[in-house]
Amino acid sequence: MARWLRSLVGALLLLEGAAALSFLHHRYEEMVQALFRVQSQCPYVTRIYSIGRSVEGRHLYVLEFSDYPGIHEPLEPEFKYVGNMHGNEVLGRELLLQLSEFLCEEYRRGNERITHLIHDTRIHIMPSMNPDGYEVAAKQGPDSNGYLTGRNNANGVDLNRNFPDLNTFMYYSGEINGRNHHIPLPDNWKSQVEPETLAVIQWISSYNFVLSANLHGGAVVANYPYDKSQDQRFRSHRRTVNTPTPDDKLFQKLAKTYSYAHGWMHRGWNCGDYFADGITNGASWYSLSKGMQDFNYLYTNCFEITLELSCNKFPPEEDLERQWMANREALVAFIEEVHQGIKGMVSDENNNGIAGAVISVQGIGHDITSGDVGDYFRLLLPGTYTVTASAEGYQPQTVTTTVGPAAPSLDVMMWRQHLFPHAPLSPWLRGFQCSATICILPGTKHAIRLVARG
Numbered sequence: 459m460a461r462w463l464r465s466l467v468g469a470l471l472l473l474e475g476a477a478a479l480s481f482l483h484h485r486y487e488e489m490v491q492a493l494f495r496v497q498s499q500c501p502y503v504t505r506i507y508s509i510g511r512s513v514e515g516r517h518l519y520v521l522e523f524s525d526y527p528g529i530h531e532p533l534e535p536e537f538k539y540v541g542n543m544h545g546n547e548v549l550g551r552e553l554l555l556q557l558s559e560f561l562c563e564e565y566r567r568g569n570e571r572i573t574h575l576i577h578d579t580r581i582h583i584m585p586s587m588n589p590d591g592y593e594v595a596a597k598q599g600p601d602s603n604g605y606l607t608g609r610n611n612a613n614g615v616d617l618n619r620n621f622p623d624l625n626t627f628m629y630y631s632g633e634i635n636g637r638n639h640h641i642p643l644p645d646n647w648k649s650q651v652e653p654e655t656l657a658v659i660q661w662i663s664s665y666n667f668v669l670s671a672n673l674h675g676g677a678v679v680a681n682y683p684y685d686k687s688q689d690q691r692f693r694s695h696r697r698t699v700n701t702p703t704p705d706d707k708l709f710q711k712l713a714k715t716y717s718y719a720h721g722w723m724h725r726g727w728n729c730g731d732y733f734a735d736g737i738t739n740g741a742s743w744y745s746l747s748k749g750m751q752d753f754n755y756l757y758t759n760c761f762e763i764t765l766e767l768s769c770n771k772f773p774p775e776e777d778l779e780r781q782w783m784a785n786r787e788a789l790v791a792f793i794e795e796v797h798q799g800i801k802g803m804v805s806d807e808n809n810n811g812i813a814g815a816v817i818s819v820q821g822i823g824h825d826i827t828s829g830d831v832g833d834y835f836r837l838l839l840p841g842t843y844t845v846t847a848s849a850e851g852y853q854p855q856t857v858t859t860t861v862g863p864a865a866p867s868l869d870v871m872m873w874r875q876h877l878f879p880h881a882p883l884s885p886w887l888r889g890f891q892c893s894a895t896i897c898i899l900p901g902t903k904h905a906i907r908l909v910a911r912g
């Protein structure tokens with residue numbers, strides 16, 4: 459080959475290597491190629507893994523961004539985006555491919571904001587939770603797509619109505635007295651869910667996700683839990699009942715973070731509907747049972763919202779670039795919200811992490827738990843909070859902390875109960891004399907340090 463030809467071919471290959479993802483719809487094979495292309499362009503900060511297969515055997519791929527892909531670093535929160543759960547709602551899928559490429563390119567370019575984000579966060583991106591439904595919708599194409607064609611999985615099941623119904627358990631179970639966190643699954647749950655749902659439940663059980671969004675289409679609004687209203691008896695004549703979680707103010711702020719960073723979502727008038735600030739409580743829009751966002755909140759530590767991103771569920775390719783520009787900042791800003799609140803290590807007197815410790819915030823009736831290495835992440839709005847960590851066999855620890863614009867780090871060291879033979883178990887610290895940083899049981903050598911820093 460002549461030298462000029464060789465260098466021309468080389469230049470073309472170089473161009474191809476750096477070629478931006480085009481604004482096209484991606485069928486399954488093309489989506490997989492796009493993910494692996496990003497992975498090969500940013501090999502040191504990405505990893506691809508599959509959480510399982512769809513009914514027709516397609517992989518449910520996740521692209522992970524982290525400075526240590528494949529590893530949970532203590533105190534580094536886990537974030538996820540899930541797209542295309544309804545196979546015919548395709549904008550989220552394309553936006554997540556664009557986002558993947560954007561994160562990779564900006565990281566390579568040395569963009570400070572993106573570099574910090576990837577170094578401080580473990581980001582998981584699943585462009586399609588329903589690849590089978592997508593293929594059905596895509597065969598029809600953008601123009602002739604029926605409103606529901608391809609929405610369900612290959613067994614004809616709506617995946618966003620397929621998660622175990624923990625709301626009913628919470629609303630009606632006297633036994634747990636309205637408990638709304640880490641509600642146990644019914645015994646037979648595995649036989650009642652689809653393969654895609656099963657894969658997602660196992661996925662979110664094995665990672666300690668903190669924040670998440672689930673991308674849909676057919677409206678333009680940021681929707682936050684609960685999706686299911688408390689009293690279904692009134693449903694027939696009054697379908698819309700605002701059904702807030704104990705974290706309602708926080709969820710509103712998370713939803714507004716997206717809507718106000720979005721090109722037009724915050725304006726409220728979209729697709730013939732009006733939502734003030736471009737956000738809505740799910741149940742106050744329409745009540746939905748067995749959805750994914752309520753399940754995240756009731757079963758895991760993850761706070762999930764549902765993003766409705768376009769009036770047209772299958773927008774034409776000409777519209778994709780405009781949609782990306784409208785969503786790009788919102789997609790990044792929402793990930794950054796995972797750092798709002800408090801986090802820390804729960805450890806014992808020997809500095810070993812305590813997994814599964816319960817973190818309660820006074821005045822907010824929703825607890826979260828520490829992860830495998832003892833780290834916990836509690837999303838909170840700015841303010842002053844009294845936080846209690848408790849774990850079986852240990853003396854509970856209560857600390858007061860202030861959340862400002864930056865998240866403080868609040869480590870909790872817990873002592874085993876048997877180290878305190880004189881200390882009453884309940885109420886905690888009876889007989890102790892406490893200053894801001896230490897509690898002493900008079901007449902003994904027993905002391906508890908209250909550790910708060912940052």
Ligand SMILES: [Zn+2]
Pocket residue numbers: 544547674675
């Ligand atoms: Zn949907």
